[in-house]
Amino acid sequence: MSPYNPLAEALNNDLLAGAPQIFNMLSERGKAIYFPFKGILGQTAEAKAVKINATIGTAFENDGSPLTLECMEALVNIPSDSFLYAPSFGLPKLREEWGKLLAIKNPGLKGKTFSLPVVTAALTHALTIAGYLFLDPTDEVIIPNLYWDNYELVFTEAFGAKFAFYNTFVNGGFDVAAFSKALNSGKVGKKFVLLNFPNNPTGYTPTEAEAKALAVEIRKAAEAGNQVIVVLDDAYFGLVYEEGITQESLFSLLVDLHPNVLGVKLDGATKEDYVWGFRVGFITFGFKGAGAAELKALENKAAGTVRGSISNAPCVSQAMLLKAYTAPEYAAQKKQKYEILSARVRKIRETLKAHPEYAQSFEVMPFNSGYFMCVKPIGVDCETLRKELIANYSTGVIVLVGLIRLAFSAVPTDLIENLFANIHAAIQKLRG
């Protein structure tokens, strides 16, 4: 007898019929999850048009409008039906709009097939869903050795997976050879790759040539018989400040790369639309030869994971974003905010150029995008430096994986010179 619920079995059969290699990428949890269309949600949907609707646990006034406190309604300029639950898949119009935006922001997706995005409670939750669907405790996450530290909680603590690290940079660029070696080490089979560009903590995005080279390596691994799940954490998408750096998500290259390569794109409003507390993100799937039934099966499994973890993402936030994305002023305002961050990166470059003596105090790691950059202090301990900067220079920085991470996103442009002057002075002082 199958260990799975018949609804999971049906989704698994859709995958097995159209793309057995994708079924084989699923974790045990991923195989077992399904969207409960026949439960409360399904029964509620069937009763949508009835006169007396005693199905779902939301409240309505006697006139049929959502029962809400007027003082709360007065706080947001959106219809009160946004106070109700959003579907676990997300608001249908927002999913559609984000799908359209993906194609506009990534011209390389033109004419290519990918799933409709499923809404998550922002990127961390999307990462958790990716772990839930694809990681068993015996699996490894192939990841560069400079990474966002929360990946530890999400992937190793929650799902028991191990990290397989590779070197991040070589000669001022991404170490594609180290990536390839990590991807091809061990036995042929399922591989879980996690890539995050623009990167936290380094602020690095590959050049166009590096992005193509990464795709070539992934294709070669797939041709060798590996089933490669490539999870793209695109949290900082669009914030690329320099020439020659890839402007598109790697997703554009992955969705039609090889049947053995599943692209799992995680993105959302948090960083790119500057709404950190809204908690809205997306998970989108694509692979070469994907049919509608297989993509729908993956969407259903993702939405089932949403239903089983947070039930649904905040509806007020989703409604506000949908309104913003279709507002005529959205694109111009976004460009204006991008220019602020871009100007800070120019200021950093100018400052470093004007002060060659800083090279005695720290090495500047490659950066070109996102919210951050990193420096590697010379001759002092990072944690001692961090404490010294707070105590005597009124300057806060983050220590991560042996580096000092500087969030230029949070530093006014006219304080950037001071930031670097303080770091240099503190290092010189500590070195005596």
Ligand SMILES: Cc1ncc(COP(=O)(O)O)c(C=O)c1O
């Ligand atoms: C690389 C990366 N991914 C994901 C996240 C989390 O995003 P969210 O706040 O949408 O969960 C962050 C936030 O710092 C991040 O740096």
